[in-house]
Amino acid sequence: MSCSCSNTEINVLPPEIVAFIEECNAKEHSESYLIPVLQMVQETMGFLSTESMDEVSWRMKVPSAKVTGVATFYHFFTFKPRGEFRVTVCMGTACFVRGADKVLDRLKILLDIDEGDTTEDGKFSIDCARCIGACALAPVVLVNERVYGNVKLAEVEKILTDHGFDKAKGAKA
Ligand code: FES
Numbered sequence: 001m002s003c004s005c006s007n008t009e010i011n012v013l014p015p016e017i018v019a020f021i022e023e024c025n026a027k028e029h030s031e032s033y034l035i036p037v038l039q040m041v042q043e044t045m046g047f048l049s050t051e052s053m054d055e056v057s058w059r060m061k062v063p064s065a066k067v068t069g070v071a072t073f074y075h076f077f078t079f080k081p082r083g084e085f086r087v088t089v090c091m092g093t094a095c096f097v098r099g100a101d102k103v104l105d106r107l108k109i110l111l112d113i114d115e116g117d118t119t120e121d122g123k124f125s126i127d128c129a130r131c132i133g134a135c136a137l138a139p140v141v142l143v144n145e146r147v148y149g150n151v152k153l154a155e156v157e158k159i160l161t162d163h164g165f166d167k168a169k170g171a172k173a
Contacts, residue, residue, distance in 0.1 A: 010055040017041055021059045031062055034070055038077060047078045075130070083118045083125035085143050085163045087111075092131030094138040099153070103139055104128065106156040110167065123164065 013021075017040055024033035037060065041052050048071050057064040071077045089095075089104045104126070108114060111124050118125040134140050137149025141159060148159055157167065 010051055010058060012051045013041065013055050014044060017044060025060060030060060034060065034062055034067065038071055042077060047081050081118060083123050085124050086127060087124055088127045088129050088142040090132050090140040091128045092135065094135035095140055098138045100139040102153055103141060103151055103156055106153055110157060110160060
């Protein structure tokens with residue numbers, strides 16, 4: 001059967017991911033491990049580059065269209081390098097009605113970037129998420145894995161300064 005997997009040898013993935021893929025390939029229905037493999041690539045490399053997805057396609061013998069399809073379907077995958085501090089604003093209903101959109105606007109102004117972008121110095125990026133399951137704390141902001149609940153507009157800057165943001169120097173601090 002012909003396969004539209006990437007057939008060019010690519011070597012951008014670190015050895016631990018290659019080893020994990022080999023483990024998955026040895027299992028039954030190895031294709032079903034595509035999402036865990038892509039998650040590992042993102043966790044390790046920060047985002048999914050075209051080259052890394054091509055290498056996954058080649059090593060797992062999964063058509064590249066399927067790899068791209070899966071990666072674009074799930075909102076937690078990202079195709080651009082993210083900041084050292086990934087600031088995620090929950091835009092689920094509970095957070096939205098409690099002002100998450102205003103929190104998002106304040107973050108965009110302070111960092112001078114849009115949602116989905118990263119500051120020039122690579123320090124901060126802004127993303128939005130659907131409900132993260134902490135509605136009682138709405139509105140919720142995450143900085144990497146750290147959860148900030150009941151976020152008030154006046155506290156947004158402090159969340160950033162806790163992570164090295166210096167308003168006087170802008171996001172390049
Ligand atoms: S809506 Fe934001 S945590 Fe549920």
